[in-house]
Amino acid sequence: MSDSDFVNLPSPTSSPQFLNVTISVPPRLLDQAQMNDRDELRTITDRILTPIHDFGDPLGGDHPHPETSESTDGADLDAISSPDGGSDQSTLELSSFLPIVQALSSVLHAGIPGSPDDRYYFRGTPLEAEIKGLESLAQRVDAFNLTKSSHQHIPIAMLLSLMRIRRWSGPFFLGLKTLRVTDANVDTMAFLDLFYSPTLRSFELTDFNSWSDSCINDLQNFLHNLPPEAPNISLIKLLLDGSTLNVDIRWLDFVHLRELHLSNVAIAHWQLLHNLSELPSLRIIDLKFAIPQSYSRQFSQENRGEGDWDAIVDSPQRGTPTGFRDLTVLRIGAVIEVLDDLVGMVASNRLQELDMNLLSYSDPPPKETYTPVTPKRLARRRAFIKTKANFTPRNEDSYFFFLLSKLLQRCSTAKCIGLGQSQGFTGLGQLQRDHFIPSTVFDELLQGGIEHLTIRGWKFSFSVPAVIEAVGRNPHLRSLSFPVDFCASDAAAPQGFPLSALSSIAHVFPNLMSFQGYVIRNISGVPDFFPVDSVPKNPHYALRSLSLGDGQLHWDSEDKHYTLRVAFYLDRLFPNLQNIVAGDGKGGDDWRFIERAVKMCQACRASS
Known part of the structure; x- marks a missing residue:
């Protein structure tokens, strides 16, 4: 296989068209990149590019990162979730294309962070072992969370080139079951075609930053x-x-x-x-x-x-x-x-x-x-x-x-x-x-x-x-x-x-079990009950959740203990009550106090 069989994207000094996938670079390297000396700048650039080339394990497994691997800042690990404990054969949930392109680490390069050429690109011929590793990784992807950050610094041309050099037919993600699109933008929609798979069971698009006619199309x-x-x-x-x-x-x-x-x-x-x-x-x-x-x-x-x-x-x-x-x-x-x-x-x-x-x-x-x-x-x-x-x-x-x-x-x-x-x-x-x-x-x-x-x-x-x-x-x-x-x-x-x-x-x-309704908050008609009063033994009063409309509690005297009066009243009526809320969130302090008092009554009853 020659370089042309894979894809010959320009060197970082040219201006290829790229998409997006995140790479973070330590501030100290960015500060050094401001130096005027061209030789030192070239040295720093090599330090940024080389670690990605050296990633033998795209999932960050047993192979240690080189000493400058901090330039990726763990982006590949954050993009992967393994529900089955992280074993080699476990399924994966991805939120970025970065682990995918890192599978071909020998030909993966990155531009200078902060410059116009800060995007990833492939250059060279990937190793056969890397292509097999890419297939193994793609087979394990069970779910993908596609966001505007998923393709940051990764052009779609890179992903399309992977489709050309792979050794397996059919969909790229052979075992994909769930595709979620959230916090997306216009560019994200171009990636949808990569996720067709006969194993797909669920497609969700629940959040979008800016719709346009092209997005709808x-x-x-x-x-x-x-x-x-x-x-x-x-x-x-x-x-x-x-x-x-x-x-x-x-x-x-x-x-x-x-x-x-x-x-x-x-x-x-x-x-x-x-x-x-x-x-x-x-x-x-x-x-x-x-x-x-x-x-x-x-x-x-x-x-x-x-x-x-x-x-x-x-x-x-x-x-x-x-x-x-x-x-x-x-x-x-x-x-x-x-x-x-x-x-x-x-x-x-x-x-x-x-x-x-x-x-x-x-x-x-x-x-x-x-x-x-x-x-x-x-x-x-x-x-x-x-x-x-x-x-x-x-x-x-x-x-x-x-x-x-x-x-x-x-x-x-x-x-x-x-x-x-x-x-x-x-x-x-x-x-x-x-x-x-x-x-x-x-x-x-x-x-x-x-x-x-x-x-x-x-x-x-x-x-x-x-x-x-x-x-x-x-x-x-x-x-x-x-x-x-x-x-x-x-x-x-x-x-x-x-x-x-x-x-x-x-x-x-x-x-x-649950009641929600508008309740007038004037409690002058509420009867007094002694705290932790005996509760009827019949099976009534099963209520667990109580939501009482909106507005503050109103009390027609200077008595500061009206909240206790309401708490004892509710405990008497609903001894199994688990939560009390105000429908619109107003009067929250009063109702939180009442809920705590009710639970104290329940605890006293349980310990008696």
């Missing part, structure tokens, strides 16, 4: 080619910037996909939902859609009255739902039109968890209340408002609950239910109205065997006793999370539960 091309290259992939998780994914991504070819998470992704066409509904192995789907610029619906929706909604949803045109047959977890947040199309597709009789969030756009604030946003988001909002269905502030909410009712009738196996409502144009101003959950819907939610109920963003228009009575009719509840802002903002009655009402909750919910 790179991602969509990667996803489009992923099914044939990684046919066994079972998990995909994407967090975007509100950009739209093309419909022509081969979603139907992900036949082994079991779990899909799409967050802040815009949907432009109902066909995407349909394709996802046909995936045979899909069990968990979590879709948090952004406001689209436009949305093509599966069926046209006329603005009919509430009495006609059954005729719309159950019309022959829509037919019987046949999609998402084996789904066990469905979490969906979207505008009402998207929710309408999706509900019409769900036919699963195995659903265990259902979470629906209405992304509301009706009754937007006047233009003068808008806060500064990017032109892209503002244009998307204006475009969508022009194409949306004629939903009003009132029937948008009503239709949401109508769809929820239809879905619950179809998926009666759900044990965990969550409802949410959020402003679809966050950052453009706030909605000027409250969103209410009807008492009839609340009653319907509590029917059957539901064990966990979470409500976010919706307010109750009915009284606190009515809420407790309704919830008390379901003996199976184990966790309950109510709105932090319990009632209407203009309601004459106090907003939320009195703290003294916790005694009713303790008796009504014998199996409740």
